[in-house]
Structure formats: structure tokens, C-alpha cells
Amino acid sequence: MKSDKIIYINDRPIVWDGETNVLSLARKAHIEIPTFCYHSELSVYGACRLCLVEIEGRGLVTSCSTIPFEGMKVYTHTEQIIKMRKTIVEMLLANHDQACPTCSRSNDCKLRDLSTKLGIDKIRYRKTRQPKAMDMMSDCLVRDPNKCVLCGDCVRFCSEVQGIGAIDFAHRGEGVIVTPAYGKSLAHVDCVNCGQCAAVCPTGAIVVKSQSEQVWQQVHNKTKTVVAQVAPAVRVALGEMFNLPSGEITTGKMVAALRMIGFNKVFDTSYAADLTVIEEANELLSRKTKGENLPIFTSCCPAWVKFAEQSYPGLLNNLSSCRSPQQMFGALAKARLPQTLGVTKEDLCVVAIMPCTAKKYEANRKEFTTDGIADVDFVLTTQELGKMIKEAGIDFNSLEPESMDLPMGFASGAGVIFGNSGGVSEAVLRYAADKLQIPMPESIVLQEVRGTSGIREAEVETAVGTLRMAVVHGLKNAAILADQVVNGTANYDVIEVMACPGGCIGGAGQPIACESNTRQQRNQAIYNADKIMPLHRAQDNPFIDEIYQTLLHEPNSHKAHEMLHTQYRSRKRIEDEETSFSAPSKEERCKIRVCIGTSCFLRGAQEILAATLKTVEDNAWHNRFDIAATFCTELCDLGPTIVINGEIIHRARLEDVKSRIQSEASLREK
Amino acid sequence: MDSANNAARSFNKVIEILDRYDRNASKIIPILQSVQEEYRYLPQEVLTFVATSLNVSPARLYGVATFYSHFSLEPKGKHILKMCDGTACHVRGSSAVIDALRDKLGLSAKKITTDDMLFTFETVSCLGACGLAPVLVVDEAIHGQVTPEVALQLLDEIVQKEQQHA
Numbered sequence: 001m002k003s004d005k006i007i008y009i010n011d012r013p014i015v016w017d018g019e020t021n022v023l024s025l026a027r028k029a030h031i032e033i034p035t036f037c038y039h040s041e042l043s044v045y046g047a048c049r050l051c052l053v054e055i056e057g058r059g060l061v062t063s064c065s066t067i068p069f070e071g072m073k074v075y076t077h078t079e080q081i082i083k084m085r086k087t088i089v090e091m092l093l094a095n096h097d098q099a100c101p102t103c104s105r106s107n108d109c110k111l112r113d114l115s116t117k118l119g120i121d122k123i124r125y126r127k128t129r130q131p132k133a134m135d136m137m138s139d140c141l142v143r144d145p146n147k148c149v150l151c152g153d154c155v156r157f158c159s160e161v162q163g164i165g166a167i168d169f170a171h172r173g174e175g176v177i178v179t180p181a182y183g184k185s186l187a188h189v190d191c192v193n194c195g196q197c198a199a200v201c202p203t204g205a206i207v208v209k210s211q212s213e214q215v216w217q218q219v220h221n222k223t224k225t226v227v228a229q230v231a232p233a234v235r236v237a238l239g240e241m242f243n244l245p246s247g248e249i250t251t252g253k254m255v256a257a258l259r260m261i262g263f264n265k266v267f268d269t270s271y272a273a274d275l276t277v278i279e280e281a282n283e284l285l286s287r288k289t290k291g292e293n294l295p296i297f298t299s300c301c302p303a304w305v306k307f308a309e310q311s312y313p314g315l316l317n318n319l320s321s322c323r324s325p326q327q328m329f330g331a332l333a334k335a336r337l338p339q340t341l342g343v344t345k346e347d348l349c350v351v352a353i354m355p356c357t358a359k360k361y362e363a364n365r366k367e368f369t370t371d372g373i374a375d376v377d378f379v380l381t382t383q384e385l386g387k388m389i390k391e392a393g394i395d396f397n398s399l400e401p402e403s404m405d406l407p408m409g410f411a412s413g414a415g416v417i418f419g420n421s422g423g424v425s426e427a428v429l430r431y432a433a434d435k436l437q438i439p440m441p442e443s444i445v446l447q448e449v450r451g452t453s454g455i456r457e458a459e460v461e462t463a464v465g466t467l468r469m470a471v472v473h474g475l476k477n478a479a480i481l482a483d484q485v486v487n488g489t490a491n492y493d494v495i496e497v498m499a500c501p502g503g504c505i506g507g508a509g510q511p512i513a514c515e516s517n518t519r520q521q522r523n524q525a526i527y528n529a530d531k532i533m534p535l536h537r538a539q540d541n542p543f544i545d546e547i548y549q550t551l552l553h554e555p556n557s558h559k560a561h562e563m564l565h566t567q568y569r570s571r572k573r574i575e576d577e578e579t580s581f582s583a584p585s586k587e588e589r590c591k592i593r594v595c596i597g598t599s600c601f602l603r604g605a606q607e608i609l610a611a612t613l614k615t616v617e618d619n620a621w622h623n624r625f626d627i628a629a630t631f632c633t634e635l636c637d638l639g640p641t642i643v644i645n646g647e648i649i650h651r652a653r654l655e656d657v658k659s660r661i662q663s664e665a666s667l668r669e670k
Numbered sequence: 671m672d673s674a675n676n677a678a679r680s681f682n683k684v685i686e687i688l689d690r691y692d693r694n695a696s697k698i699i700p701i702l703q704s705v706q707e708e709y710r711y712l713p714q715e716v717l718t719f720v721a722t723s724l725n726v727s728p729a730r731l732y733g734v735a736t737f738y739s740h741f742s743l744e745p746k747g748k749h750i751l752k753m754c755d756g757t758a759c760h761v762r763g764s765s766a767v768i769d770a771l772r773d774k775l776g777l778s779a780k781k782i783t784t785d786d787m788l789f790t791f792e793t794v795s796c797l798g799a800c801g802l803a804p805v806l807v808v809d810e811a812i813h814g815q816v817t818p819e820v821a822l823q824l825l826d827e828i829v830q831k832e833q834q835h836a
């Protein structure tokens with residue numbers, strides 16, 4: 001049913017076709033209304049007031065939060081509106097640290113853009129806010145509150161899409177600030193480093209922490225051999241930094257540019273992704289046959305891995321033990337390349353080029369160092385690579401395409417579709433179909449897992465029973481499925497999780513998207529890249545075959561486990577100093593510490609604590625025991641955790657603790 | 671009395687408080703109020719615990735706790751002095767009292783609690799007792815028409831009492 005409802009924008013009629021706010025209608029009428037706090041994928045906040053328009057009979061309203069009505073008359077640039085917009089921007093600028101030429105967001109800063117567009121040439125207001133300290137401690141992001149315009153986009157993304165809420169508004173009045181809990185650094189709270197807050201920030205208040213300077217140093221150091229591994233999603237977005245249409249595949253130009261910068265070899269992370277497919281598919285099939293630790297959660301996304309570690313310690317055995325392609329590549333490169341390239345391990349530098357900010361954190365995880373040397377030395381985002389290309393003065397658009405180096409630069413399409421949400425599932429299925437003799441074309445397309453909705457499902461009949469797959473992006477969606485797994489209502493074999501919208505192509509290391517359909521175009525480009533590749537299944541990659549022959553023997557072998565798999569650990573959400581509950585201890589007393597972190601709490605730690613206190617109280621044993629509650633001992637999956645005189649008791653049961661107290665009491669004098 | 675056991679016991683109080691409000695996130699303010707009554711401030715670990723119990727993020731709870739000046743995230747002294755610096759009190763000379771007390775206690779606008787944790791001195795804006803201006807509140811007791819001399823004398827009385835106890 002479509003009735004033509006007409007609305008007038010600046011006296012010109014426009015059809016109202018279900019748009020939910022005046023702002024979208026104006027955009028349809030080719031009028032760009034400035035916004036700071038409006039983001040089409042987030043809830044409407046309506047606080048910046050930049051999007052003011054005048055509505056006949058109603059006066060000035062914020063267009064982002066005003067619902068259209070039939071016959072509405074909207075004016076978008078009256079004298080008053082223009083004046084007010086200028087005032088708002090001027091006031092923001094007055095308190096904004098205007099270090100524009102040295103700000104990494106200089107080129108895509110909304111505030112700078114707006115100030116130019118509105119023709120602001122002087123600021124008539126005084127600074128009212130105190131300068132605030134920057135947060136430089138995270139591996140991935142730098143926060144500069146002095147550039148924040150308090151639009152809240154980051155706050156809403158983190159809580160509405162990622163379901164985390166690592167940052168929020170605090171304090172009031174002139175002191176309002178967006179900050180992690182207790183004014184701590186992002187490095188010490190539940191932030192999972194997805195970087196999406198930086199991607200939605202209109203200014204440079206949250207930016208990606210750059211490592212390009214360190215990489216330049218390595219490149220310029222003649223004793224070093226510097227090799228690059230490039231993730232699949234980079235090739236479909238890098239061109240955007242050089243005004244090429246989004247979704248243009250620029251693999252060849254990118255390889256040429258990397259060589260011109262000074263990289264000695266250019267390899268493909270998709271090669272390692274092929275390996276991931278084989279390792280993970282075999283892990284899945286073995287779990288499916290044994291019926292244990294299902295569903296298997298994918299583990300390529302480091303933001304999801306940290307999220308699971310801090311929120312779902314009970315599910316860590318369900319995570320695939322496979323390292324991500326970045327880390328598989330790193331381990332293989334450090335093991336094999338020194339010999340092939342004739343360099344020492346110390347002089348080999350592996351640089352990963354990623355669409356992702358969390359990969360910087362992943363590379364620093366201590367699990368991923370071998371004999372004190374990191375498997376991956378540096379991680380650059382797509383944006384950082386683009387900037388390095390510009391710094392070097394390379395005319396990217398006119399480069400002749402070159403191809404990657406062998407053997408680790410050769411990949412099948414399976415390793416390339418990893419860049420899209422749903423890609424891992426499809427790639428695994430292409431491998432499994434072969435193993436399980438499911439009749440399917442080599443380049444099977446699993447329509448159900450392609451697409452953009454937050455949670456997608458597919459079922460495939462196989463020799464080992466029906467394979468039930470779910471694909472999610474956004475950690476809030478992941479939490480929905482994880483909760484179902486925890487309470488036993490989910491029935492899946494595989495759950496693929498990517499934290500970023502659309503998967504890695506929507507990673508926060510990618511160029512800031514200026515068009516609304518950028519993500520779709522990158523997504524399509526990834527599938528196109530697969531189409532034009534000669535091979536589509538990981539097992540057909542001859543260089544993968546070779547690595548099994550010469551080094552790994554077979555999938556999930558002992559050697560493969562040593563080099564390509566890893567372990568996870570539970571992790572507390574907020575790092576804090578020693579707990580305030582413990583009081584100065586007297587040596588002779590028996591020290592009891594009861595963990596009341598969330599996980600232990602849910603497993604009954606509170607009852608144990610209460611009962612312990614009661615026993616001590618009833619017997620007046622105060623001088624024999626020193627009891628305190630502590631917070632998360634990071635042993636959540638084995639909780640409730642109790643420490644008695646330094647000895648850790650896992651899965652503590654009330655009766656055991658009680659009898660232990662009795663025996664400790666009898667050992668001590670009154 | 672044993673302070674560690676005390677602390678653990680008062681942690682049980684936090685759980686009682688949470689239960690009393692059915693762990694309902696819409697009751698954040700009364701919950702924080704009760705917690706602050708228990709501890710005299712909002713310790714970070716307790717806030718994190720309350721946040722996870724209510725299923726809100728610690729950053730959001732921190733936001734609520736810092737929005738209301740009533741809540742304190744710093745430990746407060748045993749005795750709390752509040753001097754009103756609202757318009758009426760200001761006009762009638764509250765500044766002189768504030769200066770005298772800060773001077774005596776070695777405190778400032780930034781440092782509000784003495785190192786021995788005996789005193790916290792804060793200024794507040796209007797206590798709604800303008801008729802008595804300037805107003806000083808000493809541990810809940812309201813004192814009107816306070817001069818620097820009176821304020822220092824009140825302070826001295828507390829110090830004397832504390833010394834007798836020690």
C-alpha cells in the first residue's frame with residue numbers, strides 16, 4: 001500500500017515514503033543537514049542540536065528526532081538556523097583542541113569539515129573546560145578527551161552494538177567527559193579493542209594507535225628483512241584512500257606499493273586463512289563425531305575472543321583452539337622464513353596489514369611469542385598503510401599491478417572470503433563437503449550465511465548428521481547466542497562470530513566510510529575476488545599441501561597444535577588494585593579468601609562466604625581466621641575459587657570448605 | 671573486633687541491599703545511596719560488583735555515581751563538615767569560614783579529606799536553610815550564623831573527644 005504523502009522542504013514538494021525522521025527526508029531532497037550525534041545504525045540521541053530545522057507552526061526542532069507528518073513544511077536554512085549552527089560549532093571549537101594539522105583524523109574530521117562549510121573564520125567564545133589527560137595505554141587506541149564534542153556516538157556504539165558499554169558519560173556540567181569506568185585507561189577495562197568507537201567518532205577524540213613510525217624504522221634499517229602479510233579485507237578498501245570507488249579490488253597495486261615502500265616480501269594472510277579452514281574444519285568434525293564441546297565458536301576475531309574471556313569463561317572450551325590467520329602466519333613465518341630468506345630470526349620483521357584495530361592487541365598477547373620473539377612484530381591498519389603510501393609520495397592509482405610472493409602469497413578463494421561475515425563458515429563448509437562427500441560444487445555458495453542481518457543460520461545434511469551453523473556479527477548478537485548456549489536453548493554445531501559490522505570488511509582499521517553503502521560494496525568485492533580466483537577450496541591450495549607434507553604432517557597433529565593452536569584464559573573485566581576487603585593480616589591466622597567475582601558469585605560463592613563467616617562467628621574464632629572477599633582471581637571457569645592459606649581450591653563446595661575450616665581451627669590456639 | 675571480618679561482613683550487606691531492591695537496575699540511585707551509607711563512600715570494587723549484579727556496565731554506573739554530587743568515590747573522613755556556599759550564605763560571609771577551616775585542616779578545594787581520615791570538609795550550594803545563613807553542618811547537625819571562631823571551636827571539640835577516645 002503506497003499512498004503519496006507530500007511534505008514540503010524549502011517549499012519544494014517531496015514524497016514521504018516511510019522515512020522515520022525529517023533528517024532522512026531532507027537528505028532525500030538533496031539537502032545535507034549537519035549532524036554530530038545522529039548515526040543511522042544507533043538510537044537517536046538528539047543532543048548536539050546541529051540538525052535544527054524550522055517546521056511551520058512548530059518552530060525550531062531537531063530533524064533527527066522529528067517524525068514527519070503529511071503536509072509538513074520544513075525550512076532548512078533560514079537566517080536563524082544558519083546563525084544557530086554557526087554558534088554551536090563555534091562553541092564546540094572553543095573547547096576543542098585545535099591541533100588539526102597534526103591530528104590523524106584531519107582529513108575526515110566532521111568538525112573541521114563543518115567549520116569550513118559554515119565559513120567560520122573566528123571563534124568568539126572563550127574556552128570553558130579544563131584540559132584533560134590523554135589515554136595512551138591501550139595497544140590499539142588513543143583517546144584525547146580534549147577533542148571530544150560529547151556527541152555520544154562512541155558510547156552508543158559500544159553499548160548498543162557491542163553490548164559492552166566500556167565507555168560512558170561521567171561527571172556533570174562543564175566537567176562532563178566520556179570515559180571508561182573510574183577514569184581508567186581503555187587498556188584496563190572491559191574494552192575489547194574493536195575500535196568501532198574510533199570509527200564513529202566525528203573528530204579525533206578516539207583514534208587508532210599508529211605503528212607506522214616503527215615500521216618505517218624497520219624498513220629503513222638495512223639489517224632487517226621486513227615482510228608483509230595482508231589480510232583479505234584490506235584489498236577491497238585501500239583504494240578508498242585514493243578516491244577509488246569503494247569495493248574496487250586493488251591487490252596488485254597494493255603489492256607494488258608495499259614493495260616500493262621497502263618491504264622485502266609481500267605475502268597473503270589468506271594463505272594462513274586456508275590453513276585455518278583446514279585446522280578448524282577438522283576440529284569441528286572431530287568434536288561433532290565425539291559429540292563434545294559443541295557448538296564450536298570461531299576464534300579468528302580477537303575482539304570476540306577477549307569478550308568471551310571476560311564474559312563467558314564457561315564457554316572457553318567451546319572456542320576453536322585455532323589461532324587466527326594473522327597468528328598462524330606469524331608462527332609459520334618466524335619458523336620457516338629465516339632459513340628460506342637466509343636471515344636470523346632476530347632480523348626478520350613480520351608486519352601484518354589488517355582492517356582491524358584489535359589485531360594490534362592480539363599480536364601483543366603473550367601466547368603469541370616464541371622464545372621471547374613476537375610472531376607478529378607490528379600491525380598496521382588499512383588506514384596506516386594508505387598514509388605510508390602517501391608519505392612515500394607513491395602515485396597509487398597509476399601503479400602497475402604486481403603479484404604476491406610465493407609460497408605464502410598464494411591463497412584460494414576460501415581464504416579470501418574470510419573478510420566477510422559468514423566467510424569462515426562458508427570456507428569451512430567447502431572443505432567439509434569434500435571430506436564428508438556432500439555433493440556440492442567446489443565454489444559452493446551458502447546463500448543463507450551471506451547477507452547482512454546480525455544473526456543468520458544455515459543447516460546442511462552430512463554423513464555425520466545435520467550441521468547447524470549460525471553466523472553473527474556485533475558482540476551484542478554474539479552474546480544473545482552465547483547466552484542460549486549457556487542455558488541450553490541453542491542447538492548449533494558452529495557459531496561464527498565477528499565483532500565488526502559485516503565482518504572484517506567493516507573493521508575499524510579500514511578507511512572511514514563516507515558512503516552508507518560502502519560496506520555492501522566491500523562485501524560484494526570480496527565475493528567477486530573469490531569468483532575470479534582459480535581455486536576456491538583451501539584443500540586445493542598446493543602450498544598448503546606442501547606445508548603439511550614438510551612440516552605439519554596432518555591437520556590437528558601434535559606439530560600443528562604446537563604452532564597453530566592456542567589456549568584461552570578467563571579475564572577480569574576491570575583491572576583493579578588489591579581488593580579493599582583484605583585487612584592487614586596477622587601471620588598466625590588462617591587466611592581465607594573467597595572470590596566473589598561475577599562468575600564465582602553465580603556459582604554460589606556468596607553462600608560459601610556467608611557460611612564461613614557464620615562458622616567463625618558462632619565459634620568466636622576471630623583470632624584464628626582472617627577472612628576476606630576478593631574479586632576475580634581469573635580462574636572463573638574453575639569457580640567458585642577459594643584460597644586457604646595460599647592454596648587454591650577450585651570448584652569449592654560448601655561442605656568441603658566447612659570441614660577444612662574445622663581442621664584449620666583445630667590446628668590453631670584460641 | 672576484626673576489621674577484615676568486618677569488611678567481609680559489610681560486603682554481605684551489599685548483597686542484602688541488592689536483594690532488597692530485587693537487583694533492579696532502575697533502582698540504581700537508592701541502591702548506591704544505601705551502599706554509600708554502609709561504606710561512607712563508593713569503593714571501586716563494590717561499584718563493579720553492583721554493576722555486574724545489576725547487569726549494567728561499570729562505566730555506566732560510574733557515570734551515574736559521578737553525576738550526583740551526593741555520591742563520593744573517595745573514602746571520606748570519620749567526621750564530615752559541610753559549609754554552605756550558596757548565595758545567601760556567601761553574602762553573609764561563608765568564605766571566611768571556609769578559609770579558616772581549610773587552613774586549620776590543611777585542606778583545599780581539591781583535597782577534601784585529612785590524611786588521618788578524621789575529617790572531610792566540603793562546600794555545598796544551598797542547604798535550604800538560608801534563614802540561618804551562613805550554615806555549617808557538622809556530622810548532620812546544623813549550625814547557623816557561623817563565624818570562623820565558632821567553626822574552629824566546633825572543630826576543636828571533636829578533636830578533643832577523639833583524643834579522649836584514643
Ligand code: SF4
Pocket residue numbers: 141154157158162164165166167186190191192193194195196197198
Ligand atoms: S574499542 Fe570497541 S569495545 Fe573498546 S570502547 Fe571502543 S567500541 Fe567499546
Ligand code: SF4
Pocket residue numbers: 147148149150151152153154155178197200201202203205206
Ligand atoms: S569521543 Fe568522539 S564519538 Fe565519543 S562522544 Fe566524544 S566526539 Fe563523540
Ligand code: FES
Pocket residue numbers: 034035036037038045046047048049050051052062063064065
Ligand atoms: S544530529 Fe540531531 S541533535 Fe545531533
Ligand code: FES
Pocket residue numbers: 754755756757758759760795796797798799800801803804805
Ligand atoms: S544559601 Fe545557604 S542555606 Fe541557602
